Amino acid sequence: MSSTIDEEFRTEVRDWLAEHLSGEWADYRGLGGPGREHEAHEQRLAWNRHLAEHGWTCVGWPVEHGGRGLSLSQQVVFHEEYALSRAPARVNHLGEELLGPTLLAYGTDEQKAQFLPRIKDVTELWCQGYSEPNAGSDLANVQTKARLDGDGTEQHWVIDGQKVWTSDAHQADWIFVLARTEPGSQRHRGLSFLLVPLDQDGVEVRPIEQLTGGSEFNEVFFTGARTAADLVVGAPGQGWAVAMALLGFERGVSTLAQQVGFERELDALVELARANGTFDDPVLRDRLAQAKVGLVVMKANVLRTLDDPAPGAESIAKLTWANWHRDLGELAMAIAGPDALTAGRPGAPDLDIWQRLFLFTRADTIYGGSDEIQRNILAERVLGLPKEPRG
Incomplete structure (x- = not known):
């Protein structure tokens, strides 16, 4: 019965996307995503709000909070069909997939009432204030500080510090910030999770220019920035x-859409290899076959662990997809051959899709928790090995 219901739902999603990804929206198919967040941002924002108007945002949220209350299998269907349709990449992933579920689990009724409707309607965009210059993968080393100031209803958190590699901060309205609120505390103790408006005098956002020419990552500086005392x-x-x-929500069901995107990239790379003759090279053909096998295994592992994740499943998934995708970028350069070495004019690169893929995937094994940190997590928390010495 469940399978029948899911297939009926798949048809509903597929038909709606086919109908609505037409006219003005058809030109934006395939735009956006990691390394390409600069593409058609305003148009993708409008599309995201169009989705919201028709009930296609926050589909896994409970109905009482504006979602559809979809089952896990139906959420899988939605994200797969969305990716297969080549709909524009959504602009509110951090709010919808990360902060929203966190507020549902830990937020107060007042916080839910204030923020969830605006996330669902895509009227407020969010970014993540975790990493710092000396607290990237070692997140427990956070040094950004916050202290309470004032009395009663006028009490506020006052925040000083710096965040870095903050995705899409230059386009966001709010940031959720991990800050040290207990003086003298160290590592995991004394940290608080604060919700902070970005449009204020105490916040400065500086985009970081990437190898790809884009600037979706940012530095964020807090100098006496303020947020209400109850926004913790x-x-x-x-x-x-x-x-x-x-971070657990970050490795959730939406990662299946990522797998569909990977499959599309691999299929396009096979087409390139056939077109330029490199498919006849037995070494490159073998590498393409290995990539296909790796993709199948990766998807099977995600599906296996979604409903009942084993200890360390999140770290295994991150290690798997990050290294697979980085290797795909390297394989793309080998297949493209000498054409991969030239791009545009000096100082203003005009990259093709394979050059952009190669350059951006150099970061895949670093952001979201580096390979080294993921292996430490597996060694210490799953295998029970001694902790790595800290200097």
Whole structure:
């Protein structure tokens, strides 16, 4: 019965996307995504709001909070069909897929009432304030500080510090910030999870120019920035648990759309190899076959762990897809051959899709938790090996 219901739902999603990805929206198919967030942002924002008007945002949220209350299998269907349709990449992933579920699990009723409707309607965009210059993959080393100031209803958190590699901060309205709120605390203790408006004098956002020519990552500086005292998610000092729960949502069902995108990239690379004759090279053909096998295994592992994740499943998934995708970028350069070495004019590169893929995927094994950190997690928390010495 469940399978029948899911297939009926798949038809509903597929038909709606086919009908609506037409006219003005048809030109934006395939735009956006990691490394390409600069593409047609305003048009993709409008598309995202169009989705919201028709009930296609926050589909896994409970009905009482504006979602559709879809089952896990139906959420899988939605994300697969969305990716297969080549609909424009959505602009509110951090709000819809990360902060929203975190507020549902840890937020107060007032926080849910204030923020969830605006996330669902895509009227407020969010970014993530975790990494710092000395606290990237080692997130427990956060040094950004926040202190309470004032009395009663006028009490605020005052925030000082710096965040870095903050995706889409230059286009966001709010940022969720992991800050140290207990003076003298160290590592995981004394951190709080704060919701902070970006449009204020105490916040400066500086885009970071990437190898790809884009600037979707940013530095964010807080100098006496303020947010209301009640905009702390969970109890003050318990921010580490909230932050880790949010990262769990990051490896959720929406990653299946990522797998569909990977499959599309691999199919296009096979077409390139056939067109330029490199498919006849047995070494390159073998590497393409290995990539196909790796993709099948990757998808099977995600589906296996979605409903009942084993210890370390998130780290295994991150290690798997990040290295697979980086290797695909390297394979693309080998197949493209000498054409991969030239791009545009000096100082203003005009990259093709394969050059952009290669350059951006150099970061895949770093952002979202580096390979080294993921292996440490598996070694210490799953295998029970001694912790790595810290200097």
